[in-house]
Amino acid sequence: MNAPGVWFMLVRTVSNGIRAILLVFVMSVLIVLAARGEREDAVEMWIFSPEHHALYQAHIDRHDLGSADPPLRVSILSIEGIQSRVLGGVYGGLESADLIEVERAISGPLFLAPEGSVGLRNLRPILEREGLLERFNAPSLSPWARGDRLYGIPHDVHPVLLAYRADIVEAHGIDLSGATTWERFFELMRPVMRDEDADGTPDRYPLAFWYTQKHNLELLLLQGDGRLFDEDGRPTLDEAPNPELLARIVSWCLGPDRVVVDIDEFSASGHMSRIRGDAVAYLCPDWMCSIWRSNTPQLGGKLRLMPLPAFEEGGRRTSVRGGTMLCFPEGSDRFDEAWSYAKELYTSPELARELYRTADIITPVTSLWDDPVYDEPDPFFMGQAKGRMYIDMAPRVPKRASSPYYDRAVEAVRDAATNLAGWARGSGTRDRDALAERASVLLARAQRRIEREMERRVIADTGGAP
Amino acid sequence: MFLAPFLILFTLFVLYPAIQSVPLAFEQTYGPGERVRVGTRNFAYLVEDPLFWRAVRNTAAYTLGTLVLQLPLAFALALALNARRLRGRAVYRLIFFSPQLMGIVFASILSGLVFEKRSGLVNRALAGVTGNHDLLAIAWLQEHVMATLVIISIWLYAGFNMVYFLAALQSVDPELLEASEIDGAGPVARLRHVVIPSIRPVATVVVVLAMLGSLQLFELPYVLLDGGGGPNNQGLTVVMYLYQSGFRFGDLGYASAIGWALAIPLIVLGLIQMKQLAPERVGS
Numbered sequence: 236m237n238a239p240g241v242w243f244m245l246v247r248t249v250s251n252g253i254r255a256i257l258l259v260f261v262m263s264v265l266i267v268l269a270a271r272g273e274r275e276d277a278v279e280m281w282i283f284s285p286e287h288h289a290l291y292q293a294h295i296d297r298h299d300l301g302s303a304d305p306p307l308r309v310s311i312l313s314i315e316g317i318q319s320r321v322l323g324g325v326y327g328g329l330e331s332a333d334l335i336e337v338e339r340a341i342s343g344p345l346f347l348a349p350e351g352s353v354g355l356r357n358l359r360p361i362l363e364r365e366g367l368l369e370r371f372n373a374p375s376l377s378p379w380a381r382g383d384r385l386y387g388i389p390h391d392v393h394p395v396l397l398a399y400r401a402d403i404v405e406a407h408g409i410d411l412s413g414a415t416t417w418e419r420f421f422e423l424m425r426p427v428m429r430d431e432d433a434d435g436t437p438d439r440y441p442l443a444f445w446y447t448q449k450h451n452l453e454l455l456l457l458q459g460d461g462r463l464f465d466e467d468g469r470p471t472l473d474e475a476p477n478p479e480l481l482a483r484i485v486s487w488c489l490g491p492d493r494v495v496v497d498i499d500e501f502s503a504s505g506h507m508s509r510i511r512g513d514a515v516a517y518l519c520p521d522w523m524c525s526i527w528r529s530n531t532p533q534l535g536g537k538l539r540l541m542p543l544p545a546f547e548e549g550g551r552r553t554s555v556r557g558g559t560m561l562c563f564p565e566g567s568d569r570f571d572e573a574w575s576y577a578k579e580l581y582t583s584p585e586l587a588r589e590l591y592r593t594a595d596i597i598t599p600v601t602s603l604w605d606d607p608v609y610d611e612p613d614p615f616f617m618g619q620a621k622g623r624m625y626i627d628m629a630p631r632v633p634k635r636a637s638s639p640y641y642d643r644a645v646e647a648v649r650d651a652a653t654n655l656a657g658w659a660r661g662s663g664t665r666d667r668d669a670l671a672e673r674a675s676v677l678l679a680r681a682q683r684r685i686e687r688e689m690e691r692r693v694i695a696d697t698g699g700a701p
Numbered sequence: 702m703f704l705a706p707f708l709i710l711f712t713l714f715v716l717y718p719a720i721q722s723v724p725l726a727f728e729q730t731y732g733p734g735e736r737v738r739v740g741t742r743n744f745a746y747l748v749e750d751p752l753f754w755r756a757v758r759n760t761a762a763y764t765l766g767t768l769v770l771q772l773p774l775a776f777a778l779a780l781a782l783n784a785r786r787l788r789g790r791a792v793y794r795l796i797f798f799s800p801q802l803m804g805i806v807f808a809s810i811l812s813g814l815v816f817e818k819r820s821g822l823v824n825r826a827l828a829g830v831t832g833n834h835d836l837l838a839i840a841w842l843q844e845h846v847m848a849t850l851v852i853i854s855i856w857l858y859a860g861f862n863m864v865y866f867l868a869a870l871q872s873v874d875p876e877l878l879e880a881s882e883i884d885g886a887g888p889v890a891r892l893r894h895v896v897i898p899s900i901r902p903v904a905t906v907v908v909v910l911a912m913l914g915s916l917q918l919f920e921l922p923y924v925l926l927d928g929g930g931g932p933n934n935q936g937l938t939v940v941m942y943l944y945q946s947g948f949r950f951g952d953l954g955y956a957s958a959i960g961w962a963l964a965i966p967l968i969v970l971g972l973i974q975m976k977q978l979a980p981e982r983v984g985s
Contacts, residue, residue, distance in 0.1 A: 252705060325732065326732025344949060497840070504820035504821070653933040684751060687746075692729070693739060694735055
């Protein structure tokens with residue numbers, strides 16, 4: 236009996252319920268096939284940032300790239316949506332875009348892939364061939380490099396400065412020009428911690444930070460030259476100076492003399508705290524400036540920026556937080572066109588200028604740093620040439636490992652910090668050496684956890700950190 | 702034939718994946734395409750995995766909180782709403798049930814705001830009522846994660862379970878109650894010897910469902926803690942760890958092993974509980 240005959244017999248013998256399901260199935264298949272249509276012969280780009288989309292779309296419209304051959308089409312997806320679809324493309328060969336901007340959080344799952352299965356093109360050969368590699372800020376390449384392979388080009392640098400309420404600082408007669416170390420900074424900021432309303436707690440705290448803020452904890456560890464992985468990708472959580480750094484950072488949060496306060500960075504209540512001045516200073520990567528500008532316009536003209544106080548005199552005065560890269564799925568058959576568009580979008584002086592003006596983000600392309608836009612006074616930050624300040628720090632941002640276990644290591648360090656704080660509170664310990672010793676034990680446990688996870692994987696190419 | 706639609710869907714989306722997950726639990730994967738057989742390695746690692754046992758402890762604590770706090774409260778509310786002279790029963794029922802109507806994701810987001818450290822409603826209320834400003838610093842979502850989850854679940858589900866208890870209470874034979882009253886039984890005695898035995902079948906179902914639901918906790922902490930387990934993984938549950946292993950890190954094999962490590966005790970616990978709480982057979 237032929238297939239239609241079998242189908243007819245099947246439909247005749249089943250119940251109405253089954254017939255209804257079969258009918259829905261057939262109709263759904265037909266609808267999906269009809270709706271698919273032919274894929275437009277365009278270079279497809281996925282991004283997650285509405286600000287980037289506005290910039291790119293304006294550039295596409297200005298230069299008529301939407302009518303070029305092939306045209307460039309930019310679509311916004313959520314960060315989670317991009318992650319799912321990129322991983323879907325890597326895991327299951329599902330259709331993907333030709334170029335994709337991904338946030339740093341996705342690199343972990345991607346780089347867990349076995350050798351040769353990362354699913355993204357190695358860009359190092361083409362970057363070297365076209366002389367583009369040296370145009371990028373070297374530390375900004377580190378999160379996307381695995382051994383001698385480079386899987387993406389960085390969209391940004393994200394150096395970190397300290398933003399502080401100049402109105403509050405000046406009202407207390409404080410001069411922060413001598414705040415070259417964290418200890419000196421907290422010492423100078425003591426006057427803001429008066430309890431003028433007599434409610435038993437300081438009116439303000441010098442710095443907004445808490446040991447449970449994993450990204451800020453990572454930022455400070457990196458600033459102090461802490462490392463989570465070595466060049467071979469081996470975890471180094473419990474190696475110097477991590478325990479000492481962790482002890483110092485957690486000690487800021489302990490006891491009645493604590494100098495930091497927990498303020499949420501992105502919520503309405505956090506914005507209200509900033510407006511009230513519950514903390515005077517904030518760890519401020521470049522992208523945070525536009526968030527403050529849009530969410531707390533009341534702070535315009537009250538904020539100033541300065542380099543981060545160092546952990547030791549002469550130490551690093553910046554750090555890094557976050558990052559986006561542009562990557563090219565291997566399954567794309569339009570790499571040449573996509574690469575051409577990528578170069579246009581990522582090395583365009585016009586776009587770099589607009590990126591800074593609209594999102595306060597510094598381009599990683601060093602040859603564009605001479606643009607006078609970065610010297611423009613920013614009235615939100617009391618007329619400071621904010622761009623130039625961030626660019627001055629850009630070459631000094633710490634490198635970050637590209638290990639697929641990096642995020643887990645950061646979480647493990649945060650857990651160690653949480654445990655350290657709990658132990659310190661329970662035992663009443665404030666001595667820095669005792670805290671460092673305990674931190675060493677906790678970090679060793681955290682490291683062992685990461686090592687066991689790495690040992691368990693038989694399928695991964697753990698590669699090496701750059 | 703009437704069962705066929707259910708059977709087909711059940712087979713396709715429940716039975717077949719469950720059967721497939723058995724060999725998968727003995728493999729290590731990177732997505733569905735890359736697979737390596739590793740024997741019992743996943744289970745051996747599971748036994749020594751501190752994160753897994755942290756998740757088990759958290760899930761057990763949450764389940765205990767549900768059974769010990771939420772269900773008695775739901776029953777108490779049902780008793781209160783079953784009072785003969787109570788007016789506006791339907792309104793109260795709606796009030797207590799309404800958290801269920803908003804959906805768990807929205808409830809989680811709302812809870813995140815309510816339990817915020819200095820500006821959240823809970824801390825502000827506590828500080829306002831007591832005059833103690835130190836209470837503003839209670840870090841619910843950083844240091845008391847599990848307690849916060851239990852409190853939120855009480856708010857979310859007590860009303861839901863109350864509806865079941867209330868329906869059961871309202872089906873208790875009034876003649877039995879009257880007879881016991883005539884015989885001199887007080888309120889407590891009536892509750893113990895008439896009401897509870899009468900509602901036992903419904904109570905069994907509610908307890909078992911609450912326990913199984915608690916052991917599979919995922920959405921509430923996932924949304925509340927931004928997809929992670931929170932500081933020190935205080936909010937990490939077994940299902941959340943399963944999700945992270947399978948879909949964040951691509952190791953579907955290990956996720957399957959976690960799934961079976963959860964499923965087998967769940968099945969056993971459910972069966973034991975059904976047997977313990979089932980009504981006694983006449984003449985047995």
